[in-house]
Amino acid sequence: MxxxxxxxxxxxxxxxxxxxxxxxxxxxxxxxxxxxxxxxxxxxxxxxxxxxxxxxxxxxxGDWEESYGLLPKQLQAINARNPGMVYEVEGYPHKTPEGRDRRFTVFRRSFWAFGASIEAYRHFKPVLSIDGTFLSSKVRGMLLVAITCDADNQLVPLAFDLVEREDNSEGNMP
Missing domain, CATH: 1.10.10 (Arc Repressor Mutant, subunit A)
Structure with missing residues (x-):
């Protein structure tokens, strides 16, 4: 043809x-x-x-919006297998995409830290390094990571944060 x-x-x-x-x-x-x-x-x-x-x-x-919508459930499932894990997912309570269910919240930011990392930090050098990388997919944002070094100078990730952009003008998450 x-x-x-x-x-x-x-x-x-x-x-x-x-x-x-x-x-x-x-x-x-x-x-x-x-x-x-x-x-x-x-x-x-x-x-x-x-x-x-x-x-x-x-x-x-699924599409990008669905993936972000599943983030709380995914973190909850990870939390069930990782004792002591701390996580928080925050959305914009008054923003909804057009044509969507009003109960649907637009993702704003999330934070998580594994219990083992929290416990291990007590034995590490009291120095934190925070760095971020831009997410270059359809949905823009940043992944921030807090790390420290152990006694053998190996990098140890402590906490993770997904945000729209690097910004400290609004309140902090726990």
Whole structure:
């Protein structure tokens, strides 16, 4: 077949490829172009393969908003297996995305520290280093990490914080 194929949309391809994407989510769009060509005997452009991969990832793992919505449950599950863990998730209570349920809160920030790290800090040098890295996904933000050194000068992570941006003008979380 020559020319564009109107029924071979990126969402159709994504639906067909979701199991292959779930098994190997790191496949590039170029690799998917070859795979799509083999399955449908039709060559698609890079853009359509990339959009199909994004659709398949969304079908398998959910979208970004859903992932942030699951964060409290994930931290609660981690807490159940890590005695002494401390965590907090905070949202904007009065912001909701348009068309969403009013009980849905927009993620603002979260903090967690493992019980073992809290206990271990008592035996370490009383020096903390805090650094952050920008999250460069669809949802922007920063991951902040507080670390210290043990007696062997090995870095030990103590606490983690997901925030919108580096900002100390508003109140602190516990």
């Amino acid at each position: 020559e020319g564009p194929h109107r029924q071979l949309t990126s969402s159709f391809i994504g639906q067909r490829l979701k199991h292959a994407i779930a098994k190997q989510p790191t496949q590039s769009a170029s690799q998917l172009e070859d795979y799509i060509s083999m399955i449908f005997e039709y060559n698609v452009d890079y853009g359509k393969a990339w959009r199909a991969k994004q659709m398949a990832l969304k079908m398998v793992y």
